[in-house]
Amino acid sequence: MSQLYESAKAEYAKFGVDTDAAIAKLKELPVSLHCWQGDDVTGFDHDGPLTGGIQTTGNYPGKARTPQELMDDIEKVISLCPGKIKLNLHASYAIFEDGEFADRDKLEPKHFAKWVEFAKKHNMGIDFNPTFFSHPNIKDGLTLSSPDPEVRKFWIEHGKACIRISNYFAQETGIPCVMNIWTGDGFKDIPADRMGPRMRYKESIEEILSEPYDFKMVKPCVESKVFGIGVEAFTAGSAEFSLSFAAAHSDKCMPLMDNGHYHPTEVVSDKIPALLCFFPEIALHITRPIRWDSDHVVLFDDETKEMAKEIVRNDATDRVYMALDYFDASINRISAWTVGFRSWQKAMLSALCLPNAQMKKLQDEANFTELMVLQEESKMLPFGAVWAEYCAQCGVTADKSWFEEVKTYEAEVLAKRS
Ligand code: RNT
Ligand code: ZN
DSSP: OOHHHHHHHHHHHHTTOOHHHHHHHHTTOEEEEEGGGTTTTOOSSOOSOOOSSOOOOOOOSOOOOSHHHHHHHHHHHHHHOOSEEEEEEEGGGOOOOTTOOOOGGGOOGGGGHHHHHHHHHTTOOEEEEOOOSSSTTOBTTBSTTOSOHHHHHHHHHHHHHHHHHHHHHHHHHSSOEEEEEOOOOEESSOOSOSHHHHHHHHHHHHHHTTSOOOTTTEEEEEEOOSOBTTBOSEETTOHHHHHHHHHHTTTTOEEEEETTSSOTTOOHHHHHHHHHTTOSOEEEEEOEEESEEEEEOOOSOHHHHHHHHHHHHTTOTTTEEEEEOOOOOSSOHHHHHHHHHHHHHHHHHHHHTSOHHHHHHHHHTTOHHHHHHHHHHGGGSOHHHHHHHHHHHHTSOSSTTHHHHHHHHHHHTGGGOO
16 A cells, blocks of 8 residues: 555545545446447448447547457456446447348347357456447338338347347346447427327337346336437437336336436436436436537546536445446547546546535535535545555556557557558
8 A cells, every 4th residue: 555545545534534445335336338439339230330310520540340359459448447347238249250140130149149258258247238220220210219110120129139138148247237228219300290209119118128037137228318410300219208218117127317418508417316216226328428419538527526426425336327438539449448437437436535424414404614615625635546546456557657558559459450
């Protein structure tokens, strides 16, 4: 233990904070690392463009082109990040062997056997996402809410296949699999019928959830959104729709909030405690929106810290499934992944190192003067030393020298991919 940490620990103790306990706690909290930062949400099952109202921008060299390259890159990221990592996969990252191919409605656990092997090697659980975008069967921008029964059927079958695959992940790893349903279904311009698509969307998700699963091990969730590129006027899976769906099916489904999916003055940090009043468990996509759902790399910024605080001070670390969701193609992708993961770790660790009980007491006593003082003074605590100790205990570098390894990897590996 460094001298720096010893003295920081003493400083924190003056505020009633046990930094050893905070470090021990964070080591046990899984954070889902999204595979899709490594290849700009391309996947391995199609050649077409990214659709569904989401977009990556930039063409920084070195993007992963094969499952092996993506796994190599994820391994590099894992080696640079402290904390407990879970792997987050999309159905489009199925791995087909020997010229075999299965369309989305026919996917099977075997198409993800390589990922299970990879997860086991790193002692990770796996989260999963059916992929309702980047596919020719999206008709007029719609999947599960399409008026065409054949189109709906295809995507319902995809959802069911993904439940079976999620179950396979949970069984193989022994760790629950969060399965997130998000579609970009919507309209570019003013629709004549808003309820019809939503009723079809509702029924389609209900059909998907009729596939048998143990809710303790397979955790479906529905992700809402305000709008997507090209679907500005109407989104079937709006906030009210998704939240109501989850509430009406709380025995088999959770809500998922992505902090890029709301109007810019709304904050997910405030929505977390609102949902925790009603849902036993909720899920998050942690991202950084700039002006829209831009999916910038997560930073150690105010709203990120605020979200972490809400999870920690409401004692909800075992009720909130935390997953990262961003994709920046304009910078080194290994670095993007690593900065985002480390930022969320910092946010969680700093939240765990706040005098939360004391501040709550001050609020309940209406002592808002002292509350403000304590909130401001705790910002000056020597957090860097606690972060350094946490990283040291996790066997990774605390300072910026991790970036040297990224540069070496870029020169030796990424630069050779053309
Ligand atoms: C899109 C949603 C969704 C995707 C991933 C790739 O706006 O946030 O979660 O980012 O499924
Ligand atoms: Zn998301």
